[in-house]
């Protein structure tokens with residue numbers, strides 16, 4: 001290991017944060033999420049174990065930034081729910097006390113949101129929100145987000161990042177892979193918009209750039225901001241590895257770290273992988 005990855009066990013400083021090595025625990029779904037979206041004790045223990053195991057950073061799984069347009073039963077963080085900030089503080093503390101950096105993944109599921117959205121009378125709403133009007137494989141309709149809704153979601157990313165920092169997290173990850181909302185906008189397969197958020201590559205990455213800018217404004221300089229992207233969507237009609245490399249280059253000025261996984265929810269989680277199956281000369285990973 002020492003020979004093939006000479007820097008793997010060496011500390012790394014990113015902004016104001018020093019990591020004890022270069023092995024980071026990728027986000028893995030939380031288990032006992034309370035009804036209002038707080039992490040329960042098993043979730044806390046799960047992430048604490050990863051810190052005890054020696055990871056330099058432990059990334060808490062998907063925190064839904066805008067429950068009003070994302071009805072997924074995942075973690076949520078709002079000052080409106082009493083005690084929620086405290087629950088996240090316990091998780092950050094549990095990771096920190098073993099010498100790891102606590103990070104949290106900010107996410108919006110977009111058109112693949114769960115089906116828990118209800119109206120004021122408790123009735124399930126008709127559909128999910130995505131870049132364009134369409135139909136999901138399970139037959140649920142998808143409504144295109146308006147530009148006003150997009151603006152609110154961008155702001156919500158910043159608010160969630162600021163609250164995570166307040167809870168003691170020392171790093172955040174923005175999830176732009178796996179067919180979630182930001183990926184849906186980036187992908188020519190999902191994004192059929194004709195406004196400034198669709199069409200050209202520059203337009204399709206606009207939402208990701210605006211979200212990253214919003215998050216940076218909330219956490220400030222020196223706070224590590226990690227971006228997770230699918231290097232390739234790995235399905236026909238999705239973007240390929242060359243476009244994935246172009247994407248990384250187009251967003252790198254806004255982030256400190258780029259975390260590359262691969263695959264898509266479009267054909268199930270089974271193909272979401274960290275393995276680069278087709279190495280491209282365009283993407284030569286720097287030695288870790």
Ligand SMILES: Cc1cc2nc3c(=O)[nH]c(=O)nc-3n(C[C@H](O)[C@H](O)[C@H](O)COP(=O)(O)O)c2cc1C
Pocket residue numbers: 026027028029030061062105175178228261272273274275
């Ligand atoms: C049970 C489980 C839960 C996961 N939860 C998340 C998640 O919340 N967010 C995310 O970005 N990836 C999630 N992933 C994907 C992992 O972070 C990782 O990319 C995947 O396990 C592939 O890594 P590997 O090839 O090393 O196994 C999850 C994977 C598994 C198996």
